[in-house]
Amino acid sequence: MADDIVTETEHDEAAYALDAGTFAAIRMAVAAGDGDRLGELLEPLHAADIADLLEQVDSSHRREILFLGARFFDGEVLSELDESIRDEVIEFLPRDVLADAVRALESDDVVDLVEDLDETHQTAVLDALEDTDRVAVEQALTYPEFSAGRLMQREVVAAPEHWTVGDAIDHLRSNKKALPEEFYHIFVVDPRMKPVGYVSLGKLLSAKRSVPLTRIFEANFLTIPVLQSESEVAYAFNQYHLISAPVVDDDGRLIGMVTIDDAMAVLDEEHEEDILRLAGVGESSLSDRVIETTRQRLPWLAVNLVTAILASMVIAQFEDTIAQFVALAVLMPIVASMGGNAGTQSLTVAVRALATKDLTGSNVWRVVRREAMVGLVNGVIFAVVMGIVGALWFGPVMLGVVIAVAMVVNLVIAGLAGILIPVALERAGVDPALASGAFVTTVTDVVGFFAFLGLAGAVLL
Template sequence: MTEAENAPDDILDRPIRDEDGAIDAGLVEQVSQAVLLSDLTTLRAIVADMHEADLGALLEALDADERPRLISLLGTDFDFTALTEVDDSIREEILEELSAETVAEGVRDLDTDDAVYILEDMEEADKQEVLGKLSPAERIALQQGLDYPEESAGRRMQSEVVAVPPFWTVGHTIDYLRDTADVPDRFFEIFVADPAHHFVGTVRLDRLLRTKRPVPISELVEEDRRVVKATEDIEDVARMFQRYNLVAAPVIDDAGRLVGVLTIDDIVDVIEEAADDDVKQLGGVHADEELSDPVPAIAKSRFSWLFVNLVTSFLAAAVMSLFEEQLSKLVALAILAPIVASQGGNAATQTMTVAVRALATQELGAWNLRRFFTREMIVGLINGVGFAVITGIVAAIWFGSSGLGIVIGIAMIVTLISAAAAGVLIPLALDRFDVDPAIASGTFVTTVTDVVGFFAFLGIATLWLGLA
């Protein structure tokens, strides 16, 4: 009987995920107890058919000391692909506790892209020790990927490819695919390369299977397919996949030799990571921050931008101090001033978010910059007029002063137009100086809108209401 057949029914019947999509708490408790008791029957029954994404979620739910013990207990039954599904910090902690032999055995049967992803963050000495436990062919394949820059296509590619020479026939190629054991488990097209392994073109599987066996492969080759250089930035490659609806793309080196393949599952991960980084950085959070990070590391990473924000806040406070006498004469100014600045900050954040995202996806360039800027300025004017009417009426009724209503209305228009301009120009300026606008834009945009909002409102009030 198999381990699964020997396992209790409540294990086999238990769902892996709860209704919210999180890993089932009861399942986690069962695994935790099985690890504590070294109950291999239960562990194998649970993880035997578990998808790597679910197994990764299970690892994250376990206590830190239980994770490496689970892997050691399962041995070859543990799918190391699951380590690509966990937070970086958790993966690093697990790898530190495992022996080089265990890691080498685990990555040996993985696709090279997954194996490189697991090994790349290890200490260099530990990495070389693991590589030393592999065969020369396996070591060379992994080292090739590790030698490419971190954010390059070469680092993400899978080196296992199906490549045939152009002089083969369709029948020869099909027989090769059937009889060769070391072809990838999944592939979407066949690459054609000359005897020196220079990339020639691709052949779609559907066309291969619909063609007579005697036909030469050279007659089926598509030479105009998109190719990727191994040194190309992976986010640029992801945009190419999006733009041309690619499922896979060959990767070549500087000499035009075929060195690997990128597939859509790798690109989906890249797109998700890029979007996750943008969201974090727009909020002033370091892109590498994860839920599993310890408190000191999180506090340290967030402190710098909070400090910058504090310094810029003093600038806004200094503007208000210029109107100290006017504020003392009319308390309503102190009550209403933050409303103007806050509204401007929110409007600027909306514009900035669109601008930063457009820059990140290369949708904003010299060809449409003027149109985009004009559109945002018009939107700022329309919203400024709308909120000028609303806030002006409320202020006039609240404080019984029509003059105060007119002042805050004019200030609201000025501030929202300025906010629109800042939301576009600041990200563009930062991008021009090679500073990531997703990281730095928020602080500077907020400062500009606060300064403009306070200065416009209090300055107009001083002139209009005669408070000088």
């Protein structure tokens, strides 16, 4: 039975990823210079798996794969690639292959592709586009980065508000080449090109031809201003369960649309960014070089060094106390570590809740009280445990009392700091995921050491 489970698990993993066997076979085909065999292996792979392949190998092997298998390379692979290696891949690709790959992409995918390229490679991609497509991409690039204007695609299906279902169906059938590759709604507009509603394809196909489009509008109609931040766009899609939404200019006229795949990609990027920033590693990638990774991590290690020095300065104020009770040096890390972990727990919850707009001014104090109570309850529980351990380990009962009280104090402060610090930073316009960790660590270390050593000095001396 266990063997069956393992086999099934391995099969499931292989179904949704570039499995080890295929990866090894590709490496062998590249080593042998066998382009036909490489093509056989690449052809059935999804674009995302080919992108993963290119990200997992080093630069020399990447060049060989692109040289031998360029004919199997399409635009979807480019859009799936990690930004850190896009310039390199475009440099390696033959110009005709690059042109064909780019022309197959929707305008939003081209914008996403070129906005992070250097000027030389950006020009190479734009030159590969048809004139109308190039103008659309260049216009999108004039909008601020991380705005709906950068996220949207220009290809939309619009219909006048006086049309019937039959009119819309006839329009779709007679204009196949002008339609987006994928779309979910028809946007209904007034004579000034302002959206007044939209119709899902399901309702369109299930209604009679004589039914006016205005009678089968979707209920959750929402327009997106072109300058709205992409994080707000992603929030709207997630909050209101949208599939697609029209993007409008300052005059309210339809100029594009955002689809759920792009909105969810933004959410995914923001989740990843929050996790990386909480760890102090920035927007790093496994494809980054040593010097790039070092440069990203060095500032936060420096910040941690400063916080460690501050904590050490607190300890230095109690040198005489520690000299008389060596046991304090053994127990100090326990108090600081428990406070740090408790603070990180509260901090993680707070940063996530701020990102999803679940933590707001209306409920912040209720959440603060909850975290303080959680810290108090956990502090009492672990205070009893450590009080007993301290007394049995080192003898003096009062030493157990000291560490117990310090544990309660530090866990309560950790819970409060984990909530209040990211909230304060967010209100000050600073990304709480970026800076909260250093502040919370400083607070828990300083408070933990001061409470423990201060109480020890007052009670034991």
